[in-house]
Amino acid sequence: MLDIPKRDRxxxxxxxxxxxxxxxxxxxxxxxxxxxxxxxDVARRVGMQAPSLYSYFxxxxxxxxxxxxxxxxxxxxxxxxxSATRCLREALRxxxxxxxxxxxEDPARYQLLFQRTIPGFEPSPESFATSVDSLQRFxxxxxxxxxxxxxxxxxxxxxxxxxxxxxxSNDPGGDRWLRLLDDAVDMFLAYATQPxxxxPxxxxPxxxxxxxx
Amino acid sequence: MLDIPKRDRxxxxxxxxxxxxxxxxxxxxxxxxxxxxxxxDVARRVGMQAPSLYSYFxxxxxxxxxxxxxxxxxxxxxxxxxSATRCLREALRxxxxxxxxxxxEDPARYQLLFQRTIPGFEPSPESFATSVDSLQRFxxxxxxxxxxxxxxxxxxxxxxxxxxxxxxSNDPGGDRWLRLLDDAVDMFLAYATQPxxxxPxxxxPxxxxxxxx
DNA sequence: GTCTATATTTGGATAGAC
DNA sequence: GTCTATCCAAATATAGAC
Numbered sequence: 243m244l245d246i247p248k249r250d251r252x253x254x255x256x257x258x259x260x261x262x263x264x265x266x267x268x269x270x271x272x273x274x275x276x277x278x279x280x281x282x283d284v285a286r287r288v289g290m291q292a293p294s295l296y297s298y299f300x301x302x303x304x305x306x307x308x309x310x311x312x313x314x315x316x317x318x319x320x321x322x323x324x325s326a327t328r329c330l331r332e333a334l335r336x337x338x339x340x341x342x343x344x345x346x347e348d349p350a351r352y353q354l355l356f357q358r359t360i361p362g363f364e365p366s367p368e369s370f371a372t373s374v375d376s377l378q379r380f381x382x383x384x385x386x387x388x389x390x391x392x393x394x395x396x397x398x399x400x401x402x403x404x405x406x407x408x409x410x411s412n413d414p415g416g417d418r419w420l421r422l423l424d425d426a427v428d429m430f431l432a433y434a435t436q437p438x439x440x441x442p443x444x445x446x447p448x449x450x451x452x453x454x455x
Numbered sequence: 456m457l458d459i460p461k462r463d464r465x466x467x468x469x470x471x472x473x474x475x476x477x478x479x480x481x482x483x484x485x486x487x488x489x490x491x492x493x494x495x496d497v498a499r500r501v502g503m504q505a506p507s508l509y510s511y512f513x514x515x516x517x518x519x520x521x522x523x524x525x526x527x528x529x530x531x532x533x534x535x536x537x538s539a540t541r542c543l544r545e546a547l548r549x550x551x552x553x554x555x556x557x558x559x560e561d562p563a564r565y566q567l568l569f570q571r572t573i574p575g576f577e578p579s580p581e582s583f584a585t586s587v588d589s590l591q592r593f594x595x596x597x598x599x600x601x602x603x604x605x606x607x608x609x610x611x612x613x614x615x616x617x618x619x620x621x622x623x624s625n626d627p628g629g630d631r632w633l634r635l636l637d638d639a640v641d642m643f644l645a646y647a648t649q650p651x652x653x654x655p656x657x658x659x660p661x662x663x664x665x666x667x668x
Numbered sequence: 669g670t671c672t673a674t675a676t677t678t679g680g681a682t683a684g685a686c
Numbered sequence: 687g688t689c690t691a692t693c694c695a696a697a698t699a700t701a702g703a704c
Contacts, residue, residue: 294670301698400614408616515680
């Protein structure tokens with residue numbers, strides 16, 4: 243039997259107001275930085291006084307948490323489906339492109355979701371679980387395509403977040419690092435699909451030329 | 456003619472106190488996070504009252520600036536000299552290892568030097584110039600070893616800072632990403648020393664490039 | 669639910685005595 | 687140079703009227 247929740251105009255209104263508050267908070271964070279968020283500013287932006295917010299959120303961190311949850315939802319909701327894509331390179335490009343675009347188009351959101359920069363804030367277990375699920379689907383994708391080299395997933399996350407980080411830190415709004423993405427995927431695939439060398443590669447110089455010392 | 460500055464016990468003492476203050480600030484940042492620094496705490500740690508700090512620094516940002524300058528000095532002072540190293544791979548491993556170790560061994564320092572996370576803070580031009588110099592020496596190293604592929608330097612910085620970032624964010628104190636460093640260097644060199652393919656590798660037409668805005 | 673008023677804390681920074 | 691005393695601003699959060 244389908245569970246059709248009875249509509250409750252009161253709680254609907256309440257949810258709408260909560261969403262409005264969260265949206266105002268995002269706008270402020272995008273403008274002034276994630277850490278600069280203040281309840282006064284949020285309240286003023288939605289036409290309230292600061293204490294009124296406490297009717298909707300228990301604390302400032304509670305607002306951060308709602309923002310976190312919303313951000314994760316946004317990420318998973320728009321994740322491209324690559325299950326029908328046979329070409330690994332193509333699929334990975336698609337996923338990588340989605341990730342870096344998602345991150346760089348809203349640095350404040352990136353900071354909240356992927357870095358740990360707000361002093362006392364920890365996302366709620368539910369929201370966090372959703373993001374862990376997403377990463378595990380990604381791990382499954384690697385597995386399905388035979389990317390089993392030890393550390394391959396970690397190398398991939400380092401590479402993509404590195405591009406995002408440099409882009410945001412050193413060329414905000416530009417594409418100096420973003421445009422390296424396809425090359426990065428190729429580079430990574432060459433690494434990940436290559437069997438790890440039996441004997442660790444030239445620790446010592448492969449005899450360049452003569453002069454032995 | 457050699458410029459031997461006359462010793463001035465007063466200013467020597469003053470410099471020593473400044474250094475003491477900066478060191479106290481670092482300790483607090485390492486413990487509580489970079490953004491949590493407060494003048495009161497710094498003062499208490501050096502046995503002063505907060506206003507006394509203003510005899511040594513004009514503002515809180517002035518302290519951050521001294522910390523930044525000190526951090527940059529530390530980095531360049533201990534930079535390994537690879538000019539005598541003939542093997543590119545070996546040299547790059549050395550430099551990369553130095554960089555990621557420097558960054559991960561003190562995340563607060565990494566945050567101040569390489570990320571832009573303190574709201575109103577901009578490093579002074581002198582300190583900033585020193586760090587730019589360091590990067591340019593690195594660019595010269597690339598040039599000298601024939602690493603001229605477009606974007607190679609940017610790819611390298613993305614890769615190394617990505618490892619640092621993931622390490623700090625997701626495995627602080629561990630080595631889950633650090634131990635991938637040698638592989639990362641190999642992966643990068645395979646990419647950078649390989650001529651860019653004439654026609655983009657994969658079969659399907661390169662997915663629509665990110666539209667410029 | 670929203671407001672006013674206020675508590676509380678915590679910052680950075682200044683004035684002026686000693 | 688260092689202190690005490692203080693200012694000023696901003697922040698989160700609570701109490702209670704309406």
